[in-house]
Structure formats: structure tokens, C-alpha cells
Amino acid sequence: MYVYDEYDQKIVDERVAQYRDQTERFLAGKLTDAEFLPLRLQNGLYVQRLAPMLRIAVPYGLLNSTQLRKIAQITRDYDKGYAHISTRQNIQLNWPELAEVPDLLAELATVQMHAIQTSGNCIRNTTTDQFAGVAADELEDPRPYCEIIRQWSTLHPEFAFLPRKFKIAVCGSAEDRAAIHAHDIGLELVANGAGEVGFKVLVGGGLGRTPVIGQAICEWLEKKHLLTYLEAILRVYNQHGRRDNKYKARIKILVKAMGTDAFREAVEQEWVHLKEGPTTLTEEEISRACGFFVAPDYRELDAEEQNSQLQSQCDAEPIFGNWVKRNTREHRVAGYRAVTISLKATGYAPGDITDAQLDLMADLADQYTFGEIRSTHQQNLVLADVETAQLYSLWQQLQGAGLATANIGYLTDMICCPGGDYCSLANAKSLPVAEAIQARFDDLDYLYDLGPLELNISGCMNACGHHHIGHIGILGVDKKGQEFYQVCLGGSQSKEASIAKILGPSFKQEDMPDVIEKILDTFLGLRQEQETFLDTYRRVGIDPFKERVYAPAN
Amino acid sequence: MPRLIKDGAIIEDNWLAPDAESNAPASAQLLTLEQWLQLRDKSGRGVQLEPGEAPAPLLDHLQDIPLVVINFPLFMDGRGFSYGRELRERGFQGELRAAGHFIRDQVTYLRRCGFNAFQPADESQLEAFVASLDDFSESYQATPDQPLPLFRRRS
Numbered sequence: 221m222y223v224y225d226e227y228d229q230k231i232v233d234e235r236v237a238q239y240r241d242q243t244e245r246f247l248a249g250k251l252t253d254a255e256f257l258p259l260r261l262q263n264g265l266y267v268q269r270l271a272p273m274l275r276i277a278v279p280y281g282l283l284n285s286t287q288l289r290k291i292a293q294i295t296r297d298y299d300k301g302y303a304h305i306s307t308r309q310n311i312q313l314n315w316p317e318l319a320e321v322p323d324l325l326a327e328l329a330t331v332q333m334h335a336i337q338t339s340g341n342c343i344r345n346t347t348t349d350q351f352a353g354v355a356a357d358e359l360e361d362p363r364p365y366c367e368i369i370r371q372w373s374t375l376h377p378e379f380a381f382l383p384r385k386f387k388i389a390v391c392g393s394a395e396d397r398a399a400i401h402a403h404d405i406g407l408e409l410v411a412n413g414a415g416e417v418g419f420k421v422l423v424g425g426g427l428g429r430t431p432v433i434g435q436a437i438c439e440w441l442e443k444k445h446l447l448t449y450l451e452a453i454l455r456v457y458n459q460h461g462r463r464d465n466k467y468k469a470r471i472k473i474l475v476k477a478m479g480t481d482a483f484r485e486a487v488e489q490e491w492v493h494l495k496e497g498p499t500t501l502t503e504e505e506i507s508r509a510c511g512f513f514v515a516p517d518y519r520e521l522d523a524e525e526q527n528s529q530l531q532s533q534c535d536a537e538p539i540f541g542n543w544v545k546r547n548t549r550e551h552r553v554a555g556y557r558a559v560t561i562s563l564k565a566t567g568y569a570p571g572d573i574t575d576a577q578l579d580l581m582a583d584l585a586d587q588y589t590f591g592e593i594r595s596t597h598q599q600n601l602v603l604a605d606v607e608t609a610q611l612y613s614l615w616q617q618l619q620g621a622g623l624a625t626a627n628i629g630y631l632t633d634m635i636c637c638p639g640g641d642y643c644s645l646a647n648a649k650s651l652p653v654a655e656a657i658q659a660r661f662d663d664l665d666y667l668y669d670l671g672p673l674e675l676n677i678s679g680c681m682n683a684c685g686h687h688h689i690g691h692i693g694i695l696g697v698d699k700k701g702q703e704f705y706q707v708c709l710g711g712s713q714s715k716e717a718s719i720a721k722i723l724g725p726s727f728k729q730e731d732m733p734d735v736i737e738k739i740l741d742t743f744l745g746l747r748q749e750q751e752t753f754l755d756t757y758r759r760v761g762i763d764p765f766k767e768r769v770y771a772p773a774n
Numbered sequence: 775m776p777r778l779i780k781d782g783a784i785i786e787d788n789w790l791a792p793d794a795e796s797n798a799p800a801s802a803q804l805l806t807l808e809q810w811l812q813l814r815d816k817s818g819r820g821v822q823l824e825p826g827e828a829p830a831p832l833l834d835h836l837q838d839i840p841l842v843v844i845n846f847p848l849f850m851d852g853r854g855f856s857y858g859r860e861l862r863e864r865g866f867q868g869e870l871r872a873a874g875h876f877i878r879d880q881v882t883y884l885r886r887c888g889f890n891a892f893q894p895a896d897e898s899q900l901e902a903f904v905a906s907l908d909d910f911s912e913s914y915q916a917t918p919d920q921p922l923p924l925f926r927r928r929s
Contacts, residue, residue, distance in 0.1 A: 459828055
């Protein structure tokens, strides 16, 4: 993974010093609330319902074991002993003291971490595929480009006061695991006719109040132009994005208003002056970045022998076999598998992890992989390089810590924002809904029979829980001071991305498990052969679901 | 006389604020973009841009303009950062001044976008603003004050 040099360290240290001064001025009454607001947000600090919430950046979801241990220690020293993995692959703390945040940031800086631009109207953490570098379907590793974008976007002086937040995602594989169509800018590594790899550039995707699928404005961009082209897009947005209404301020609204062709034209006009300028990437810089993401020292393993050993372990202990089937996946190197650790055990808030579990994960990363851990936008963790023969012993350790829930990709592996229990923006609670659904559908055989199913829950329009791109999406809404839940169906974050359609009038919290059950029953009744929920939905449309859910009670 | 920061020092302002109503603004008076556009002899005249007034019309006259003021009525409106950087990238050599309701914590970004003069609405904090010009000693991007991005300077 990327390692800071003296320059990176200096920038992060100077930001800590600057933020310490800003906090002191605020506490001394020299900065107003309105002035401190964007300054603290650009350092990830929200003032929430119960306490401030601090969002720590995990650039493109990559952590090492030292960093994870530091996070564990910070949750003990500054918080209540747990952390939360966000849908931008970041880590959130729910209970830090505002006055202690500068010290907390100084501790993070000692392990090359920070909270820069994890919130606010600026360029946020760039996200990518959690299986980058190990996925069998990968054209090229997206992480070097994520790191190049991270550096370019960090404390960018021109783009710190944009009309609204700005999110970039990069995908380098056949299957899109980074939801690039739902980002302000989505970048896909693609080969042109000559076989040369560059970027397809999508703009104007996004969720929130007005969900939109991103549109391509450039089918193939030479790698060296990546940053100048991004700069041209951001400059058009910064100058022309709406600032009169925060709900219409995202780039998607500008792209819609101008039309994709006119927007592309405006970008090209800006780009003329930036193209081939000093920000043009050099071959040296690209290879320097790539040098941090070379394959680790994999052992040459006898895959056949490993697999047959695994098979007999699976046969002997079906619970283990089931976990292998659901939570591990193919690796590009023979004899290895990538393991997803579910943070979706029933009874625990999705994405939450305790300090002891964080410490354990750090130990397991050192013991079973090359000391790296990834966070996923589905709010789980990944150990990307585990020898097949070691899976059983890893599983035993995970089981002892409550981390072996075998539900990756299934209904109970839901994406869920912290909702009204923590977040001051939320219209409704999301955690109790998630828990009630997990509790209702806790029969694993039933879950597996349903097949891959993404259920996403957001507590408000801001859509942090990505409800628009869930196969089943749930949105908390406020109706005259009461919490209700709207259901939508048919969303997808894949390359055939789609925005979910609203089923109909919203429901009370206590009715939600019944509503989901009716939707699932409808699916099972209409399913042909091995269709997934999304296949069936796309074939039959929303009406059969609507009829069943809203049928008058007998 | 109002004061401002120019090239790191606190000095008195020799220019007068624009008067949109005036038909014949004095030569030391800043012009609104509209006044400037209508003026036949533009040389030596300073102009003030408001949010929404992109610098495009100025680009053919950059040699003749001694001062461009970019007004920030609201500190959260960041359009002026792009205006400033674009003016410098296109060759503007004169004084580039931020005026209005920007805050101290923005001056380091403004400086990096090419601004060399700062006239905050609240003059009482000028010294503190000077101190914040150098909140950062290193940066990643190519900007008017540092034409090479860090990746071209790393040793």
C-alpha cells in the first residue's frame, strides 16, 4: 500500500496544526459557529444528536494492521470502544469530544492517517473495488490512480468551497464493485481499440434526493490526462453549479440542466487550457504510484492439494463449508482466497466493530495475510490474501469473536446508515429497522435460497445507505413528525446500474418485516429457475409486488 | 483610508470602492464589470468581479488591467477561487485582490490560487490573516504560486 514520504507527512502534520488552531479559536469565541462549520466539516467533524461524529479517512478502503490497532486504541481513549465502517469505506467515531479532536488527529497522523475532506463541500475520499489487485476479473489495479487522485484532491485550493460535496470512484474490473455510476465522477479503466488502457469518464451520477445514473462524457482518456481532465470538470462545476439551493447543487443537476453534450463541450473548452500543462501525469509518477501496489510475496502453492484439503474440512464441518462458500471468493493467485468478514451479525448495528474486534483483525491480518485489511462500501472488512489451507484456522478465530456470520451478498448483509439514533440529519431511525429485518429472516437456508439480494437502508434523503441502488431500498421519511418508511425496488449498483422505483405509500416501522416478507414471497412465487431477485423484478416489473403488498387484509 | 494586505504587508488602499450608479467613475475608482465593459479606454482601470461574473471578458485585456478585485459576499461561495486561478493561468500579472467576507482560514487557499492582495470586510484581523497566509509550507497541486505539482518536484 502507499507509504507517506516526508512531503505527505508534512502536509498532514500541518493540517493537524491548522485544525488545532481553528478549534482553539472556536472555543475561545473567535470563530463563529457559521465560520467553524465548514472548517470542522472539512476535517470530518459533524456535530450530531448526542455528540460530535468524526469521520476518519480510509483512502480507497486500504488499511494496515498498525493503523487498525491505532484506531482500536483511539476508540478506547477518545470514544466508547467501538467504530463504524461507512459506505465511503471510511471509519466513523460517534463519541469524541470536540476539544480533544486535535489530539486524536495528531495520533492518527503518527500512523499516516487523517480526516481531511471526509465531509464538507469538497472532494471526498475516492473509493474503489475492495478486491482491487486480487480480483480475477480485473483489467488493471485501480489503486495507483486512486492514490494519484487522493494527492491531487487533498487540500486543493480551488475546490475547497464547491457548491456541494463531490465524490469520485474508480473501477478496474469487469464487474463494477465501486458503484461508479452513482458518483459525481465515475472512472472505469478500459482498453481502447489498440489495447491501450485509459479511463472512461462518467459524470453526474449520484443518489440523494434526486438519484441519477452517471453519463459518459469521455469514452477513453489517456492516463496522463487524468488530473487535467478532472480539473476541467471541477472548474466547470465550481463556476456553474447551483449555489442557491443545496438540494439542487450537486453536479448531476448541472449536467441535467446543461445536457450531457453541452456539459462535455464546456469541459473540453476548459481542458484546452489545462491539457499538457504541468499537472499532466508523467510516466515516472504513474510508475511510482504503481510501485506501491505490486503483488506481495505470494507463496507458490499446490492449489490442488490445498483445495482437496479445504474440501475435506468443509465436508467435516458444514458450518465452515458454508462460510467458505458465502464469505470467500476466488483469488487471481492459485492457492489463495479473498475473505470478507461480515460486520452484519444480527443484533449489532451494521458496520459497527468493537475495539477488541479491531485489535483481533489487526492480528489476523498479520497472521494470515500481508498485514493489510480493506474496508468495503457494503460496510464489511476484507482480508484479501489468505492461503486456502489457512482458512479453517482463520474461521475458528473469527467465530470466537462473533465475526464469522456467513451472509455476504445475502439479505441480512444490508447497507445501513447510522440513522436517527445518531445522525442529526436523519428523518427516521434506520438501525431498528435493519435489526427487525435481520431478526425476522435469520434462517440461513431461507436466505441462501433467496440468492444474492442487496437491501439498503437510509434514514433520510441524503441516501448515505444507498437505498436507491439496493435491490430492495428502504428510506426513512418524516410525516408530520412521525417516522415512516418508503420502500423501493429494482435498484442496482452494477454496470447495468438502475435506480430503484418507489413501491407506493410508506409504512410504519413495526410493519417493515411483514412488508419485506410479502415482497420476498412475491418473488419466490414468480421466480423462474435460478433467477435472482433482481432478474425476476426486471422481468415482471413492480406491479405484482405492489398488488401483494398493498392488497387489502382479509 | 481602508487597509489591506498586499504581497504579505499591510498597506493603505489607494483605490475607491466601485459605484454602480456612477456614469463617470473617477480613475482611482474600481469599475463594476458592466462599467468596465462599456468603457472605451480601459487602460489603467481596475475592475471588480462579483460571483457569477466569470473573468472571460477580461482575458483579452490582461496587459492593461492593473487590478482585478474578486468580491466574496459569502465566504462559502467558492467561485472566486476559480476566477482567480484562471486569471493567473491566462497570464494576468497585475494585482489580484480578494475582498469581502472570506475568512482567515481561506487566505492560504486564495494565495495558492494566485491572489496577492486581501481585503477582508473586517479590517481588525489583518495581522492574523497575514499569519495564516503560510498555514501550509507544502502542497500537492500545480498552482499559480507553485507552477509544478509535487510529483514533478519530489526528489
